[in-house]
Amino acid sequence: MDLTELIKLSNDYGKNEDYVLAGGGNTSLKDDKEMYIKGSGTTLATITADGFVGMDRAKLNAMMTAGYPQGDTEREAASLADMMAARLPGFEEKRPSVETTLHNLFPFRLILHVHPALVNGLTCGQDGATVAEELLPGEFVWIPLSRPGYVLSLLCRKKLAEYKEKYGKEAQILLLQNHGIFVAADTREEIDTLMNHVMERLRSKLGRTPDFSEASCDTKKAESLKRELAALYSPNGKADLICNHEILSLVASKRAFAPLAAAFTPDHIVYCKAEFLYTESPDLMDVKFREFMDKNGYAPKVVCVKDFGAFILGDTDKEIATSKMLLLDAVKIAVYSESFGGPLHMTPELIDFITNWEMEAYRQKVNKE
Known part of the structure; x- marks a missing residue:
């Protein structure tokens, strides 16, 4: 197949940060028998033919009616084995x-x-489904919060069939709560048209956009905190600071920090990591850091401090750069969600599932390499 x-x-979409960050998102091309899809751990911005994986569609179709075990671990292992096969x-x-x-x-x-x-x-907004119907009436399928992987595919299969029964046509736009969007078409031109249409309708509803203009803080104290946090993170730890007006507003108090207090999407x-450390007491950073690690079992990738902003931690410049992009993405979502009923985070149960899910652990591993 010509790719x-x-x-x-x-x-094109991978290089546009309005659509894709880091290794997020995926694409595919198919005919009746074969499908070529982005490989896990690859990046859309730079992907070449070697980055796609050829799949047998008949075998994928058979997976949708397979009798997999009910337990999460057993089901995911069995469905992954069949997908690999x-x-x-x-x-x-x-x-x-x-x-x-x-x-x-x-x-x-x-x-x-x-x-x-x-x-x-929108998808991380309290009123997301309602507003979507107002902006895109009859044009989409809304997928409520679901576990990813095989379970999500089964739910989408059901919802797509219901849409076809109701409207007499195949759905081309799929909006997934706390996740993202799928757009399907037979031509690139139609993909662009559909995507632009959705983005234009959403922009028409926005009350405001984030204020990422640079802000100031105590530079000497900030440098000291960077050194302390890098050492607390790991023997080879590094730290960077983001200080802009939007983030300073979000870290002004524990209440103001609420929109960032839990994860919005699997990418975050x-x-x-699933949670950021927030403190109003930078002089007690070592205590707060250890309390966070005792509670969560991992070191924070993001430490938010009142009057300073957000410190990004990692072992490599690549890790820090990627985490910085995703933090700013979370800030954007928090602000945009104000226009769609206020922020709606993933549930603790789903956050725990994704944190321990083998497929996302694979993405984390690739990101560090």
């Missing part, structure tokens, strides 16, 4: 996207799945 069109679609000859060493079975559900050639902050302002868990 030129798929590569161009992937690179559905790889075409020559792709046995590559790992397909976790959302491969979901891509396969759409009867369209091209699929674009991305996590734009603007879209997630993968790249920034």
Whole structure:
């Protein structure tokens, strides 16, 4: 299959930070028998033909009616094994996207799945589903909060069938609560048209955008905190500081910090961990840091401090840069969600599931390499 069109679609959207950050999002191209989908751990901005995985659609179709175990661990292991077995000859060493079975559900050639902050302002909003129907009446399928992977594919299969029964046509826009958007079409031109339409409708509803203008803080104290946090993080730890007006507003008090107190989407868990450390007492940083680690079992990737902003921690410059992008994404979502009923975070149960999910652990591992 000629992947030129798929590569161009992937690179164009992947290089646009309004749509894709780090290794997020995925794309696919299919015919009746085969599907080529982004490999897990690859990056849309730079992906080439080698980054896609060829899949047997008949085997993927069979997965949707397979009798998998009910337990989470057993079900995910069995469905992952079948997904790996559905790889075409020559792709046995590559790992397909976790959302491969979901891509396969759409009867369209091209699929674009991305996590734009603007879209997630809606999908992570208390009134997201209601506002979506107001802005895009009859144009989309809304998927309520769900565990990812095979369970999500089953839910989407059901909702897509209900849409077809109701409207007499196939759905081309899928909005997933606390996750992102799928757009499906037979041509690149139609993908762009649909995506632009959604973004324009959402912009029409926005009350405000984030104020990322640079702010000031006690520079000498900030440098001291950076050194302390880097040492607390790990023997080779590094730290950076983001200090802008929006973040300073969000860290002004524990109440103001509430929009950032839990994860919005799986990407935030993968790249920034499930929770940030917040403190109004920087002089007690070592105590607060150890309390956080005792409670959560991991060191924070983001430490938010009143009057300073957000400190980003990691072992490498790449880790810090990626976490910084995802933190700013979370801030955007928090602000955008104000226009869609206020912030709605993932549930503690789902956060725990994703934190311990093998497929997301794989993405975390790749990000560190």
